[in-house]
Amino acid sequence: xxxxxxxxxxxxxxxxxxxxxxxxxxxxxxxxxxxxxxxxxxxxxxxxxxxxxxxxxxxxxxxxxxxxxxxxxxxxxxxxxxxxxxxxxxxxxxxxxxxxxxxxxxxxxxxxxxxxxxxxxxxxxxxxxxxxxxxxxxxxxxxxxxxxxxxxxxxxxxxxxxxxxxxxxxxxxxxxxxxxxxxxxxxxxxxxxxxxxxxxxxxxxxxxxxxxxxxxxxxxxxxxxxxxxxxxxxxxxxxxxxxxxxxxxxxxxxxxxxxxxxxxxxxxxxxxxxxxxxxxxxxxxxxxxxxxxxxxxxxxxxxxxxxxxxxxxxxxxxxxxxxxxxxxxxxxxxxxxxxxxxxxxxxxxxxxxxxxxxxxxxxxxxxxxxxxxxxxxxxxxxxxxxxxxxxxxxxxxxxxxxxxxxxxxxxxxxxxxxxxxxxxxxxxxxxxxxxxxxxxxxxxxxxxxxxxxxxxxxxxxxxxxxxxxxxxxxxxxxxxxxxxxxxxxxxxxxxxxxxxxxxxxxxxxxxxxxxxxxxxxxxxxxxxxxxxxxxxxxxxxxxxxx
Amino acid sequence: xxxxxxxxxxxxxxxxxxxxxxxxxxxxxxxxxxxxxxxxxxxxxxxxxxxxxxxxxxxxxxxxxxxxxxxxxxxxxxxxxxxxxxxxxxxxxxxxxxxxxxxxxxxxxxxxxxxxxxxxxxxxxxxxxxxxxxxxxxxxxxxxxxxxxxxxxxxxxxxxxxxxxxxxxxxxxxxxxxxxxxxxxxxxxxxxxxxxxxxxxxxxxxx
Amino acid sequence: xxxxxxxxxxxxxxxxxxxxxxxxxxxxxxxxxxxxxxxxxxxxxxxxxxxxxxxxxxxxxxxxxxxxxxxxxxxxxxxxxxxxxxxxxxxxxxxxxxxxx
Numbered sequence: 001x002x003x004x005x006x007x008x009x010x011x012x013x014x015x016x017x018x019x020x021x022x023x024x025x026x027x028x029x030x031x032x033x034x035x036x037x038x039x040x041x042x043x044x045x046x047x048x049x050x051x052x053x054x055x056x057x058x059x060x061x062x063x064x065x066x067x068x069x070x071x072x073x074x075x076x077x078x079x080x081x082x083x084x085x086x087x088x089x090x091x092x093x094x095x096x097x098x099x100x101x102x103x104x105x106x107x108x109x110x111x112x113x114x115x116x117x118x119x120x121x122x123x124x125x126x127x128x129x130x131x132x133x134x135x136x137x138x139x140x141x142x143x144x145x146x147x148x149x150x151x152x153x154x155x156x157x158x159x160x161x162x163x164x165x166x167x168x169x170x171x172x173x174x175x176x177x178x179x180x181x182x183x184x185x186x187x188x189x190x191x192x193x194x195x196x197x198x199x200x201x202x203x204x205x206x207x208x209x210x211x212x213x214x215x216x217x218x219x220x221x222x223x224x225x226x227x228x229x230x231x232x233x234x235x236x237x238x239x240x241x242x243x244x245x246x247x248x249x250x251x252x253x254x255x256x257x258x259x260x261x262x263x264x265x266x267x268x269x270x271x272x273x274x275x276x277x278x279x280x281x282x283x284x285x286x287x288x289x290x291x292x293x294x295x296x297x298x299x300x301x302x303x304x305x306x307x308x309x310x311x312x313x314x315x316x317x318x319x320x321x322x323x324x325x326x327x328x329x330x331x332x333x334x335x336x337x338x339x340x341x342x343x344x345x346x347x348x349x350x351x352x353x354x355x356x357x358x359x360x361x362x363x364x365x366x367x368x369x370x371x372x373x374x375x376x377x378x379x380x381x382x383x384x385x386x387x388x389x390x391x392x393x394x395x396x397x398x399x400x401x402x403x404x405x406x407x408x409x410x411x412x413x414x415x416x417x418x419x420x421x422x423x424x425x426x427x428x429x430x431x432x433x434x435x436x437x438x439x440x441x442x443x444x445x446x447x448x449x450x451x452x453x454x455x456x457x458x459x460x461x462x463x464x465x466x467x468x469x470x471x472x473x474x475x476x477x478x479x480x481x482x483x484x485x486x487x488x489x490x491x492x493x494x495x496x497x498x499x500x501x502x503x504x505x506x507x508x509x510x511x512x513x514x515x516x517x518x519x520x521x522x523x524x525x526x527x528x529x530x531x532x533x534x535x536x537x538x539x540x541x542x543x544x545x546x
Numbered sequence: 547x548x549x550x551x552x553x554x555x556x557x558x559x560x561x562x563x564x565x566x567x568x569x570x571x572x573x574x575x576x577x578x579x580x581x582x583x584x585x586x587x588x589x590x591x592x593x594x595x596x597x598x599x600x601x602x603x604x605x606x607x608x609x610x611x612x613x614x615x616x617x618x619x620x621x622x623x624x625x626x627x628x629x630x631x632x633x634x635x636x637x638x639x640x641x642x643x644x645x646x647x648x649x650x651x652x653x654x655x656x657x658x659x660x661x662x663x664x665x666x667x668x669x670x671x672x673x674x675x676x677x678x679x680x681x682x683x684x685x686x687x688x689x690x691x692x693x694x695x696x697x698x699x700x701x702x703x704x705x706x707x708x709x710x711x712x713x714x715x716x717x718x719x720x721x722x723x724x725x726x727x728x729x730x731x732x733x734x735x736x737x738x739x740x741x742x743x744x745x746x747x748x749x750x751x752x753x
Numbered sequence: 754x755x756x757x758x759x760x761x762x763x764x765x766x767x768x769x770x771x772x773x774x775x776x777x778x779x780x781x782x783x784x785x786x787x788x789x790x791x792x793x794x795x796x797x798x799x800x801x802x803x804x805x806x807x808x809x810x811x812x813x814x815x816x817x818x819x820x821x822x823x824x825x826x827x828x829x830x831x832x833x834x835x836x837x838x839x840x841x842x843x844x845x846x847x848x849x850x851x852x853x854x
Contacts, residue, residue, distance in 0.1 A: 114564055181571045188828065189564035216839045219575045223582035227692070234671045236688035238586060243688075244681025249589055252847050253582055303839065304846065316853035322846075563826065570829060574836040581840040588844060589851050591801075607789065614785050622778040625769070625819045632768040729821075736820045743811050746785075747804035751792035 012420065012517040018116075031116035034518060036123050037101035038418070040093060043123075047089040047130055052483065054082035059442070059476040062469045065461050072459040076145035077160070079457055081137065083148030084165060088172045089130050091403055092261060095268035096179055097126070099410050100207050102418065104183060106511045107201050109192025109529060111521045114185040118178055125175035129168045136164035147457060149258070152239040152250040156231050163232055166225040173218045173225075176264070180214030183207050192510075194529035198292070201509045201533040202285065205292040206271025209299040213260045213267075217303065221257035224250065248313050255306035263302040265399060266366075267295055269406035270337055273359050276413050277341050278534040279507045280356040281348025285534050287340040294333035301330040311382045320379055327377035334370055338363055353505075354428030358409025361436050365401025369394055372447065387457075390450025393443045401439055408435075408486060415490070416500030420516045423493040427485055434482030441475025509533045562726040569730040573737045576700070580741050583693050587748060590685045597682020602752035604669060605690075606660070610750035613656050614742065620649035621739045624708070624732045634722040636715060643712045643728075646735065650705045657698050661691075690749055697741055704738045707731045767824040777818045784811050 013034050017026040027035055058078050061068045070078070101119065105112050113119050137143040144165040146155045155162050187208050191200065227250075230236055237243035239250045278285045285291065307315060307323040341363060350356070372394040376382050385391060415423050445468035450456075454465045461469070503512040510529075514522060591598050627642030668675030669687055676684055711731045714720040720728050788807045796803050817823040822830060 114561075115568060118568075177572075177575050181568055181575075184571055185564050185568045188567065189561055212835075215571055215574055216578055216836060219578035220582045220843070222575075223579050226696075227586075230692060234691075236671045236692060237684055238688050238692070243677075243684045244590070244594065245685060246589070248850075249586060252850065253585070256582075256843055256847075304842065307846070307850065315850045318853040319846075319850035322849050566825070567829065567832075570832060574832070577836060578840060581843065585844055585847055589847065592848075592851060607792075611785065611789055615782060618778060618781045618785065621781075621815060621819050622774055625774045626771055629768060629771055629774065733820055736815050740812050740815055743808050743815070744805070747788055747792070747808055748801075751788065751804060752800075 009515060010519050012515075013520045014517060016520045018520070029120075031112070031120055032520060033101050033105050033112050033116065033119060034418075036119050037098050037103075039123055040097040040101065040126065043127060043130065044090050044093060044098065047085050050134075051082050051085035051090060052480070054078045054085070056476055056480060058082060059473040061459070062461070063473045064469075065463060065466060073142075073145065075459045076147075076457075077137075077143035080144050080147050084133060084144070084169070086399075087148055087261070087265075088169050089126075089133065091265045091399060092176060093126060093172075093179075094265070094403070094407055095272065095410065096183070096207055096210060096264075097122075099203075099272070099414065100179070100183060100268065103414065103511055104186060104204065104207055105190070106514065106518065106522050107204060107509055108187065108190060108195055109510055109523065109527050110186065110190040111523065111526075113182045114189055115182050119182055122175045122178040122182070125171055125178070129170075129172035129175060132164055132168040132171065136161040136168065139164060149254060150225070150228060151254075152228070152231075152247045153241075155228050156240075163229045166228050170222055170225045173222050176214050177218050180211035180218075183211040184215070187211075192526050192529050198289065199529055199532045202274035202288065202291050202295075203268070203271035205295045206267045206274070209295040210264050210267045213264050213299050213302070217257045217260035217264075219257075220253055221261075224253040224257070227253075248310065248315065251310050251313055252307065255309045256303075259306035259309065260299075260303050262395075262399070263298050265403050266334075267298060269362065269403040270295070270334075272406045272410045272413075273341055273362055274337075275509065276355045276359045276409060277344050278536070279413075279505050280351045280353060280359075281345050282351070282506070282536050283344055283348040283534075284532075284536060285340065286343035287336075288532065288534075290336055291340050294336045297333040298330065301326070301333065305330050305377075308377050308382070311379055312386045324377055324379050324382075328374060331370060331374050331377075334366070338367060353412075354423070354425060354432055355409045355413035355505075357429065357432045358405050358412065361432070362402055362406050362409065365397050365405060365439070369397025369399075369402055372397065385450050387455055388450035389446040389454045389456050392456045393446035393450060396443050396446070401443070405435075405439075408432075411490065413505070414511070415493070416504045417511055417516045417518070419494045419497070420500055421493055421495075421497030422500045422504060423489050423497055427489040431482045431486035431489060434485065435479055436482075438475050438477070438479025438482055442472050442479055443475070445469070445472045445475075508535050560724070560726075562729075565726045566729060566733070569733045573733060576737055576741075580693070580696070583689070583696070584744065584748075587689050587693070590682070590689065591748075594680075594682025594685060597680045598686050599752045601679070601683040601686035602749065604664065604667075604687075605750050607750050609656060609660055610746055613653055614746045616649050616653050616656070617739045617742050620646045620653070621736050623649065624735045628725065628728055628732055631715065631720065631722060631725045631728055636718075636721070639715055639728075640712060643708055643715065647705055647708055647712070650701055650708075653701060654698060657694065661694075693745060694749070697738070697745060700738050700741070704731075704735045707734055767821075769818065769821070769824075773818070777814050781811055781814060 013032055017035070018030050018032045019026060021029060027039060030036060030039075057069070058075070061070050061075055061078075101113070139161050141159055141161045144158070144160045144162050146158055146160070146162060150162065150166065155166075187200070187204060227238060231238065231240075237245050239245040239247050241247060274285060274291055305323055305327045307319055308327045311320055311324070341359075372390070376385060376391065376394060412423055412428055415421075446454075449465050449468045452465065454461055454468075500516050502515050504516075505512070510527065511518075513527070623642045623645040627639045627646065630636075630638035630642055664670065664687075670676065671688060671691065676687060708731050711720060711728050714727055784807055788804060791803060791807075792800075816833065822833060
């Protein structure tokens with residue numbers, strides 16, 4: 001059935017809500033997964049921009065040795081907040097809370113998630129946690145300065161607002177847990193008839209694996225944050241060496257969550273790559289089952305490696321050896337994915353549109369970041385580069401150059417479906433190019449500096465490092481310009497872009513069979529699924545929405 | 547990818563299995579939350595075995611055993627209330643639910659007196675008596691208060707959930723043909739019981 | 754909560770009788786008694802494993818009968834297994850540090 005280009009044939013979910021309210025209350029009291037996803041998006045965009053601002057200011061301070069614009073205490077708070085906001089308010093919720101919420105039900109042929117009201121509650125928890133984190137900046141005591149890792153003993157001794165920040169993170173963890181719970185039950189109980197696990201799109205496999213990490217790892221950081229708070233209030237002494245406690249035990253607990261957390265961040269991004277690459281190669285994904293199983297493997301292996309963050313902390317030699325050994329293993333499933341994505345592109349009918357450009361950048365950046373991760377998993381290298389900017393470069397390459405770029409790519413890919421309009425392709429490509437150049441200028445020098453000995457989280461530095469800092473700071477400015485162009489493009493195109501049809505890309509998953517934007521209940525009738533995703537055997541290039 | 551659509555919108559009905567699945571998954575998070583504390587306990591007991599034994603002498607094994615029996619019995623009454631509602635015996639379901647609440651309260655009262663006794667003899671975080679003890683003992687009591695305190699908090703939460711269900715049963719929201727809410731309350735309550743099943747020997751039976 | 758569901762309609766979940774629950778409860782009480790009794794005996798380094806072993810049997814009873822796990826779909830049992838193994842892994846890997854100081 002041919003679907004006309006400007007095909008809004010029925011009321012969209014913007015026009016029809018799940019409750020009787022109009023306007024703001026129609027959103028704040030909604031149980032529609034699409035509105036909830038969008039509310040997450042709008043909120044996290046604000047937090048993202050705040051965190052980017054802190055990042056830019058950090059880089060500005062590091063332009064010269066000694067003081068440039070702020071004092072050391074402020075600098076410590078800035079890098080702490082940059083980390084806390086980026087990690088807990090942007091990257092961890094990021095893809096699952098926005099794209100997962102919006103598209104998981106649609107892509108499995110359901111009308112909503114299993115627990116819609118719990119979904120709304122998750123969003124409120126997110127908002128409460130986020131607002132508490134922001135409020136803690138201004139309470140007496142001042143913004144927290146411990147680094148996002150809240151290491152004992154300083155997190156107990158610091159006079160800044162550690163407890164509000166810790167509680168905010170706890171609440172955000174709870175939000176994360178409830179979202180994961182919802183997704184697991186939804187995937188198990190609400191797939192459309194005929195959609196077996198192995199006919200689900202790979203983004204679903206990614207979200208499913210992520211959800212299990214959310215469930216099984218997050219509570220560990222929950223109890224750890226509670227213990228910090230209890231320690232600050234009651235002086236119980238559980239991590240206090242003077243009372244027999246062990247600060248390294250804190251690190252064990254903290255990283256038992258925070259390492260799997262990076263896979264909460266990375267897996268959904270990889271899921272998005274698996275969606276976008278087939279669409280713009282006009283080919284089915286190479287090695288579907290390998291990619292599906294690799295998602296589960298990453299969740300599993302990623303839970304076994306946490307102490308590679310602690311090689312210099314004073315662990316036993318046995319622990320160091322074992323964790324290093326296991327760390328090498330966790331790279332294998334990721335490498336499998338990269339191999340399969342590249343194999344999908346090979347001899348495909350490539351259409352180099354903005355979403356695909358972001359995916360190519362993801363592959364390059366994640367490869368660099370991931371390989372540098374394997375390097376620092378080696379004990380001999382780790383001793384030298386631990387707590388240097390080499391580490392900072394490593395995780396920004398995977399988190400930022402990887403996950404954030406995947407987020408931007410997903411934003412462009414699903415833009416027409418969400419808002420019923422197309423973004424401006426030229427601006428899309430330009431902003432991508434500027435951001436990619438800026439990003440690499442920003443972080444490549446950090447690998448070099450770190451190798452040369454530049455410590456991380458340091459306010460001041462020796463003159464020999466300055467040239468690299470200058471390049472990096474200029475890179476941050478270039479990046480921000482590209483980001484501004486992208487934000488402008490997204491913002492304007494929502495209302496002014498060319499109308500988009502149901503399937504502007506020729507996608508082969510369920511979301512492209514419904515109108516753009518979707519109706520309230522997604523489907524007229526729940527589809528009966530007979531084929532797997534990414535089936536291009538009967539591909540016909542659709543008439544393009546320009 | 548879909549070759550045809552189902553003829554009409556499928557019949558919409560309740561999914562109790564999914565509902566229970568959701569509660570089980572939530573219970574896993576509680577398991578891991580307490581699990582973190584058990585890891586801390588394990589490490590410190592491994593490092594301070596004798597001091598832990600010494601400190602445990604302050605605890606009254608009889609009270610601990612009594613509380614264990616109280617919670618185990620409350621699990622029984624919780625399970626019985628579900629059987630009752632499944633068989634359509636609303637009054638019996640209410641009776642067993644109220645009994646469960648009562649037993650939870652007994653547990654908390656015992657706890658209150660236990661803690662109170664310790665405060666009286668000067669054993670609490672940062673007290674002169676406690677800081678004079680060995681490091682292992684200080685850690686033991688730190689863990690004792692944290693773990694039994696967090697557990698007691700969950701007993702309270704469980705009681706609130708059961709109280710809601712008492713109201714649901716009374717108002718026939720929960721009845722013979724729709725009682726997954728009560729089942730889920732039961733699941734939560736049993737987890738609270740399981741945590742105590744491990745806490746009891748680890749704190750009360752070290753000698 | 755109303756949802757689309759692609760399973761065939763199944764029967765009401767299995768109802769365990771009053772007597773069965775009471776029987777299990779008596780078993781739990783007995784095991785508690787055993788735990789207290791053996792605490793008086795010095796097993797040396799086997800004291801903790803012995804106590805935990807009995808606690809685990811009690812937990813197994815609560816899980817399978819009181820919490821109905823025995824009668825649920827197999828996926829529930831897989832989930833419980835995965836969660837328990839995960840916690841176990843956290844313990845074991847942490848002790849690769851502390852066990853070898």
